[in-house]
Amino acid sequence: MVPGDLRYTKEHEWIRLEGDEAVVGITRFAADQLGDIVFVELPAPGRALEAHATFGVVESVKAVSDLFAPVAGEVIAINDALAGAPELVNSDPYGEGWMLRVRLADAAAVEALLDPSAYEQLVAEG
Amino acid sequence: MTELAVPAPVPSPLLGRHEALGARIVEFAGWLMPVQYAGILEEHRAVRSAAGLFDLSHMGELVVEGPEAGQALAAALVTDPPALAVGRAQYSMICAPDGGILDDLIVYRLADDRFMVVANASNARTVSDALAERLDGFGAVLDDRSLATGLVAVQGPRSIDILQPLASVDLAHIRYYGIAEGVVAGIPALIARTGYTGEDGFELFVDVDRAGEVWDVALEAGRRHGLVPVGLGARDTLRLEAGMPLYGNELDRATTPFEAGLGRVVKLSKPGDFTGRTALEKVAADGVRRRLVGLVLRGRGIARHGYPVLDADGPTGVVTSGTMSPSLGSAIAMAYVAPGHTEPGTMLDVEIRGVRVSAEVVPLPFYRRPA
Secondary structure (H helix, E strand, O other), X not given: OOOOOOEEXXXXXXXXXXXXXXXXXXXXXXXXXXOOEEEEEOOOOOOEEOOOOEEEEEEEOOOEEEEXXXXXXXXXXXXXXXXXXXXXXXXXXXOOOOOEEEEEOOOHHHHOOEOHHHHHHHXXXX | XXXXXXXXXXXXXXXXXXXXXXXXXXXXXXXXXXXXXXXXXXXXXXXXXXXXXXXXXXXXXXXXXXXXXXXHHHHHOOOOHHHXXXXXXXXXXXXXXXXXXXXXXXXXXXXXXXXXXXXXXXXXHHHHHHHHHHOOOOOOEEEEOOOOEEEEEEEOOOHHHHHXXXXXXXXXXXXXXXXXXXXXXXXXXXXXXXXXXXXXXXXXXXXXXXXXXXXXXXXXXXXXXXXXXXXXXXXXXXXXXXXXXXXXXXXXXXXXXXXXXOHHHOXXXXXXXXOOHHHHHHHHHHOOXXXXXXXXXXXXXXXXXXXXXXXXXXXXXXXXXXXXXXXXXXEEEEEEEOHHHOOOOOEEEEEEOOEEEEEEEEOOOOOOOOO
């Protein structure tokens, strides 16, 4: 089961709408697939994000994976705790493992992303 | 569509057990093998602090036997197997005539006229073919036992405590790089005190049909000592911390032992010719154009295989392996660099996604087990 109050991407990011801002992270499925996460690289606050463009990387012991922006916006905060404790992405992907806070260019774009049941279906289909 | 026939991967004889333990299975060197169970970090730490159980059934076991087995191997490999006492082992390499490395190996002397050569899974066929060719004309025959042999390793400081109650022989009498015939859990085994983790440990060569029993007994007996099953993922981080090369990363057909810092393995002083001698003598005399070094990253990021290494003037080399070291808590890497940059303390940069990240040359290994 994935949280019901989020929207999702095919690349396994989640996004939580909070007014004209949103919080972004990666799903538990993604974190589990990556394995032990040992490094997260995030953009500097102030950076403009384009929808579907890479905004950072997450590295497990073995692999490097790009992170993709679910929607367009401006980074207004990043989770600094991940610099010292990247394992938070594994232990609490929807909570303490959050990555970005974004000011959305268009809040309606979030609604166009996968809803929880569509994302669950995507994961189930592998 | 290409018509290339890709052979189906060979399942490890223990594959069902790995699946039952919840392992993630990958294809590696033509085999289906476990890459991780609980997680690479947890498995890595278990081996450093207690013990880990490894399925290495994919490795190649090549037995060379006959009155001239030693001489034949001396002509085929860069080391001097006839100098080994029975029950001893040596790290070795098999090279091409131009000095390039075909594989790195462990050679065990099982009897006066009997040796076992253990090759990497990815090269087992290459080594088997090369040995068969190089044995020609010698009183020695090659028996490729790779598919008939199961290999289970117990590695870590608690290894001897776990295995001694199961073993018919006094394991303390098997020294590092020694091997003895014995019985483990009622199963005939070659018990070798070798490994690829930087820890004390044993490798148990058994009949492939008995490998599952050895695995089960070792797993059960080891649990109270903190032993966990360990996949290929942690095997890679463990060997990297221990500064041990991996064929395909640090070693390949275009690399000589001298570049890899393994010149001491090449016994140019041994009598007789061996494949690669002329080329390797020239490398030894002329020096190398690049050398393998250890790097610890001082900036943020993880160096990975293939990333460029730079000095103030530009590119000077390339990363061969890199990870976040679980034991050191820093990003570590091995890399080939220009010979002028090998001194510990030298500061270089690794280019990570277009950004220079500072890295310091350090002596290998990164990790040495406590005395």
